[in-house]
Amino acid sequence: MAEAAKVSISTVSLVINNKVGARIGDDARRRVQQAIEELGYRPNALAKDLVSGRSRFIGLVADAIATTPFAGQIIHGAQDEAWRHGFVLLVANTEGNEDAEREALAMMLEHKVRGILYSTWYHRQVDLPTGLTEADCVLVNCFSTADVPAVVPDEETGGHDATTMLIEQGHRRIGFLNTTTPSPAHDGRLAGYRRALAEAAIDFDPDLVIDVQPDQEGGYAAVPALLRLGVSGVFCHNDRVAMGLYDGVREAGVAVPADLAVVGFDNQEVIAAHLRPPLSTVALPHYELGQAGVRVLLGLDEVGDDGRLTVACPPVPRGSVAGLRPGVIAEPSPGAAR
Amino acid sequence: MAEAAKVSISTVSLVINNKVGARIGDDARRRVQQAIEELGYRPNALAKDLVSGRSRFIGLVADAIATTPFAGQIIHGAQDEAWRHGFVLLVANTEGNEDAEREALAMMLEHKVRGILYSTWYHRQVDLPTGLTEADCVLVNCFSTADVPAVVPDEETGGHDATTMLIEQGHRRIGFLNTTTPSPAHDGRLAGYRRALAEAAIDFDPDLVIDVQPDQEGGYAAVPALLRLGVSGVFCHNDRVAMGLYDGVREAGVAVPADLAVVGFDNQEVIAAHLRPPLSTVALPHYELGQAGVRVLLGLDEVGDDGRLTVACPPVPRGSVAGLRPGVIAEPSPGAAR
Numbered sequence: 188m189a190e191a192a193k194v195s196i197s198t199v200s201l202v203i204n205n206k207v208g209a210r211i212g213d214d215a216r217r218r219v220q221q222a223i224e225e226l227g228y229r230p231n232a233l234a235k236d237l238v239s240g241r242s243r244f245i246g247l248v249a250d251a252i253a254t255t256p257f258a259g260q261i262i263h264g265a266q267d268e269a270w271r272h273g274f275v276l277l278v279a280n281t282e283g284n285e286d287a288e289r290e291a292l293a294m295m296l297e298h299k300v301r302g303i304l305y306s307t308w309y310h311r312q313v314d315l316p317t318g319l320t321e322a323d324c325v326l327v328n329c330f331s332t333a334d335v336p337a338v339v340p341d342e343e344t345g346g347h348d349a350t351t352m353l354i355e356q357g358h359r360r361i362g363f364l365n366t367t368t369p370s371p372a373h374d375g376r377l378a379g380y381r382r383a384l385a386e387a388a389i390d391f392d393p394d395l396v397i398d399v400q401p402d403q404e405g406g407y408a409a410v411p412a413l414l415r416l417g418v419s420g421v422f423c424h425n426d427r428v429a430m431g432l433y434d435g436v437r438e439a440g441v442a443v444p445a446d447l448a449v450v451g452f453d454n455q456e457v458i459a460a461h462l463r464p465p466l467s468t469v470a471l472p473h474y475e476l477g478q479a480g481v482r483v484l485l486g487l488d489e490v491g492d493d494g495r496l497t498v499a500c501p502p503v504p505r506g507s508v509a510g511l512r513p514g515v516i517a518e519p520s521p522g523a524a525r
Numbered sequence: 526m527a528e529a530a531k532v533s534i535s536t537v538s539l540v541i542n543n544k545v546g547a548r549i550g551d552d553a554r555r556r557v558q559q560a561i562e563e564l565g566y567r568p569n570a571l572a573k574d575l576v577s578g579r580s581r582f583i584g585l586v587a588d589a590i591a592t593t594p595f596a597g598q599i600i601h602g603a604q605d606e607a608w609r610h611g612f613v614l615l616v617a618n619t620e621g622n623e624d625a626e627r628e629a630l631a632m633m634l635e636h637k638v639r640g641i642l643y644s645t646w647y648h649r650q651v652d653l654p655t656g657l658t659e660a661d662c663v664l665v666n667c668f669s670t671a672d673v674p675a676v677v678p679d680e681e682t683g684g685h686d687a688t689t690m691l692i693e694q695g696h697r698r699i700g701f702l703n704t705t706t707p708s709p710a711h712d713g714r715l716a717g718y719r720r721a722l723a724e725a726a727i728d729f730d731p732d733l734v735i736d737v738q739p740d741q742e743g744g745y746a747a748v749p750a751l752l753r754l755g756v757s758g759v760f761c762h763n764d765r766v767a768m769g770l771y772d773g774v775r776e777a778g779v780a781v782p783a784d785l786a787v788v789g790f791d792n793q794e795v796i797a798a799h800l801r802p803p804l805s806t807v808a809l810p811h812y813e814l815g816q817a818g819v820r821v822l823l824g825l826d827e828v829g830d831d832g833r834l835t836v837a838c839p840p841v842p843r844g845s846v847a848g849l850r851p852g853v854i855a856e857p858s859p860g861a862a863r
Contacts, residue, residue: 291613
């Protein structure tokens, strides 16, 4: 282009970018514009970004969010919020491969992204990869001991609200199928369960808490032990555990919700609304986590003194909780699939 | 940088890129290298790409693949194959929003990507967005009437193999819960079902095919009609239909697989292996589709004369199919979760 117009590269750049106050002769400007015409020139983002020293990208380095069925809405929320502010979300899903992670970060830094979101498909503590903090960065659905802002789900309030859905229907003897995996979800949901019981003046009984493999097989296997406890309601660590529990109690001739009220956690797309009966649960706010990550990155939202912004896990009532008291039957939410 | 080194931008570029044969004085080269040192300069991919006129990106424009729980493995396969050849996969998930799609394509074209994959979360015909064909492009999990190579799943052979899993166990009266949604999956799986019957000299009976809403609710609702048909085996359009069918037949006192053998389609991650019994199914080869898309883009794989490369849908036998004949019981695959 510069050659075709017989001007310097920087003159081309100034014309293309309509640089205000740039001293460019009419003749040079005309030659550039003519060359643009002749060459069928497409505005070159590389040239524009090179001049401005930054790009319109926000990077998202994820472990497996784009490729598992669990947390894709993090990407959805982040990309919507990025677009809203004129940025394109560049996603590098690394499957936890350290080489891929390093290369993706290097590429993003070289391309002078506005900032980087580092995110995981389940809520956990992470070691920050080298290079991450060379850009503005925000952790999403994870956190670290380093001084980097983190946006995380409010597991504790989620566990509290799940348990409260059962308490409000008169249940007092409430089991909790927690996970065997040590995690913020394990600890937070348990703390929430205990707080909800305490608020209702129900003594915490550790015998009512069973840690299970956090999937359908874990829920199914726990059924005999759970039924021996004589609970009238159960809070499950996630919707997959509840799905396995449904199969087990059905085989035992126990009906949900008439004989046993069930609450899950996650509001997982292909499961929760499609069980019989549809599952009352608490939503992991993946979309909102992605959104908040971009907002914190751009300085539109702020983290607390502890470096964290917690995002609420809203209750989603459906048909799997009914009252113990005669006449009190939980109604499914209007939008729930039956 | 150029300012700090008191040389022209193009001299900086030549030094950074070790341009062979470039006539740069020792003094200018030294000044640039010193400035690099002083400024803590990170090799600027923008500058390098600007000089070479192309980038190390392959673009993936997707409708909702990253954000639904269904087809994320397309991204996984594409990114693995892209990395293997030194490219970074840049994902723009547009949720079918035309503005977002146009902007993502424009951004990719401006950044001179090596090529663009255009992909959808379910197999369908698409209208190509403006601008797509300005770059090398390949359609993945979709196709168009335009002359653009497409990589698609082999629905027909998938339907054939699913039906054959039942025929091989002695079933002759086999129902098919197909989808009410007109689609390549509807037509291809039906053609495969018919071909498998024909090969086994079983007359096709249109009464045994029921089109249902392609989810759990559709499978559940079809149970009374299906049971009236007196079939011993059923092929379901997808795993979600099979999951709803399981609930319905259980309520009717019909056992899977003893009374009714069931085969699904998709091998959906959170469902198929976790049903009771685990579901025999046919896998949608999402990972392989993404991989093949990159390979076709890079000229490593070729499409046929019809512009298509079809990818096989491999059977995944588990516990939901048992033989009609005494003593013939299907074994679950060794890796299947029970």
